[in-house]
Amino acid sequence: MEKIESGKIDISPQPIEIMPLVEQTLEANSSYGEQLRVRFALSQALPGVMVLADNGRLMQVLTNLLSNAAKFSPADDVVSVSVKRSGESVRVAVSDHGPGIPEEFRGRIFEKFSQADSSDARQKGGSGLGLSISKALIERMGGSIGFESQPGKGATFYVDIPEWQEQRTAEHRRKRDPRRPRVLICENDHAMAGYLSALLDEGGFSSDIALDAVHAKWLLNNGHYVAMTLDSILPDQSGLSLARELYLKKHTHSLPIVVVSDCADQARESLGGDMHSVVDWLGKPVDGNRLLAAVRRIVQQNQLPRILHIEDNQDTASMVRELLSDLADVTVSVDMEDAKFRLARETFDLVILDLLLPDGFGTDILTHIKDVRSRPVPVVIYSVYPVSEEMARRVAAAFVKSETSPDQLRETICLFLDSACLVDIKV
Ligand code: ADP
Numbered sequence: 001m002e003k004i005e006s007g008k009i010d011i012s013p014q015p016i017e018i019m020p021l022v023e024q025t026l027e028a029n030s031s032y033g034e035q036l037r038v039r040f041a042l043s044q045a046l047p048g049v050m051v052l053a054d055n056g057r058l059m060q061v062l063t064n065l066l067s068n069a070a071k072f073s074p075a076d077d078v079v080s081v082s083v084k085r086s087g088e089s090v091r092v093a094v095s096d097h098g099p100g101i102p103e104e105f106r107g108r109i110f111e112k113f114s115q116a117d118s119s120d121a122r123q124k125g126g127s128g129l130g131l132s133i134s135k136a137l138i139e140r141m142g143g144s145i146g147f148e149s150q151p152g153k154g155a156t157f158y159v160d161i162p163e164w165q166e167q168r169t170a171e172h173r174r175k176r177d178p179r180r181p182r183v184l185i186c187e188n189d190h191a192m193a194g195y196l197s198a199l200l201d202e203g204g205f206s207s208d209i210a211l212d213a214v215h216a217k218w219l220l221n222n223g224h225y226v227a228m229t230l231d232s233i234l235p236d237q238s239g240l241s242l243a244r245e246l247y248l249k250k251h252t253h254s255l256p257i258v259v260v261s262d263c264a265d266q267a268r269e270s271l272g273g274d275m276h277s278v279v280d281w282l283g284k285p286v287d288g289n290r291l292l293a294a295v296r297r298i299v300q301q302n303q304l305p306r307i308l309h310i311e312d313n314q315d316t317a318s319m320v321r322e323l324l325s326d327l328a329d330v331t332v333s334v335d336m337e338d339a340k341f342r343l344a345r346e347t348f349d350l351v352i353l354d355l356l357l358p359d360g361f362g363t364d365i366l367t368h369i370k371d372v373r374s375r376p377v378p379v380v381i382y383s384v385y386p387v388s389e390e391m392a393r394r395v396a397a398a399f400v401k402s403e404t405s406p407d408q409l410r411e412t413i414c415l416f417l418d419s420a421c422l423v424d425i426k427v
Helices: 018-035 055-072 103-108 118-124 130-140 166-176 190-202 213-222 239-248 264-271 288-301 314-323 336-345 362-368 389-394 406-425
Strands: 014-017 038-044 050-053 077-086 089-096 144-150 154-164 182-186 206-210 227-231 257-261 278-283 306-310 329-333 350-353 379-383 397-400
Touching (some): 018 055, 018 077, 050 055, 055 077, 055 089, 055 130, 130 154, 190 206, 239 257, 257 288, 278 288, 314 329, 329 336, 336 362, 379 406
Parallel strands (some): 182 206, 257 278, 379 397
Antiparallel strands (some): 050 154, 089 154
16 A cells, blocks of 8 residues: 555556456456355456556456455355446446445545454454555556445445547557657646647647646656646645645656646745746646747756766765766665666666665666667766676776766766767757
8 A cells, every 4th residue: 555655556557458357357256256155247248348457456456346245245145247338437346235335434435444344354354455455556547446335235346447449549659659758737627637738749748647636746756757737726735735845855856847827926926936846837728839838948958868876875976966967967866776666767878876775785776777769878886895897897887986086987977978868968
């Protein structure tokens, strides 16, 4: 649950056919059902229909619904599963004839550690986490979860998963093209979000939409964005407090934000002038040209090559950042975990590596560094200790801190950055 909430869980929605997935999940759970003398039966199917979902995570969610239904069913009963369309989604519903959900418990059912009756855990087993995890997972896939129940007559739990339609494929591909700079649209108003997305698409950007602050933070944790447009009014947090929160976080400190607000001038005043990440303010209705100009300006400024500095010593990290400030945009990871997390999601032109890190040995990261634009990413070791000759051959350069002047380090990095980035800088 913590991993989902902090965004440290991989969820990659892809087009998949729904029926084989449902059938496979029923099959995988049938022996659990047999143990409880409950049979799972498919009552309605939707052959050939595709959804946009993460295969493994969706199976995990359905497994949870099936096991709950089986746990609460009377012996020798049937749990029925139906798959049908519901608006633009596909609904998979799991129905049982158990005790149902008591009225007073309904508001809490998706909360963590919640069980209708504290004796449930002892009678039926479980932690009260299954449904809250299911809810988090399905929402991260852009779907939703819900239930209907008549106490005493059973319960139907369902998930709605966005349907994948072939005609949307070309547009989707273009919008997701990894070569396009990606902008996060954080916007409460669906129609406005759609408009901004179409505008950015025409301007050559790809975009993702977050309808609230929680979703925006999750997306920011999981992907790299060149900029963000921010509605000043969001359902779960004010846009300005979100901007401030992002500014105070290491990972999003320098994310450029364009605030889109009904009352831009007022919002601007209330934020004050100290937040350098807010680069523009646009009133509604949005002037499309001005928005595109603002985002283009940001992207041009961001053409500096990116360096990941994996270093737990703050003084060294600040010294290096200062030393290279005009050459590169330096991001610091203080441990291996953070470094791996970033390397999996972001693109860097060069990596500077310390050897002794709180959670491991720096060189173990080498296998996580993927080539960028089909060229290997140069790695420069900068550490208190010397490295073996074999290791020195595997990296672009290896420096011992006490034996290296800042100028030497800068010169070498400059050299490797030049060969790594020259082609791209002129964009
Ligand atoms: P657990 O691990 O306890 O099953 P869940 O989050 O999956 O955790 O479920 C939380 C609680 O919701 C259960 O303990 C039970 O009180 C109630 N519940 C879930 N599914 C059903 C169902 N099909 N019928 C009746 N009660 C249910």
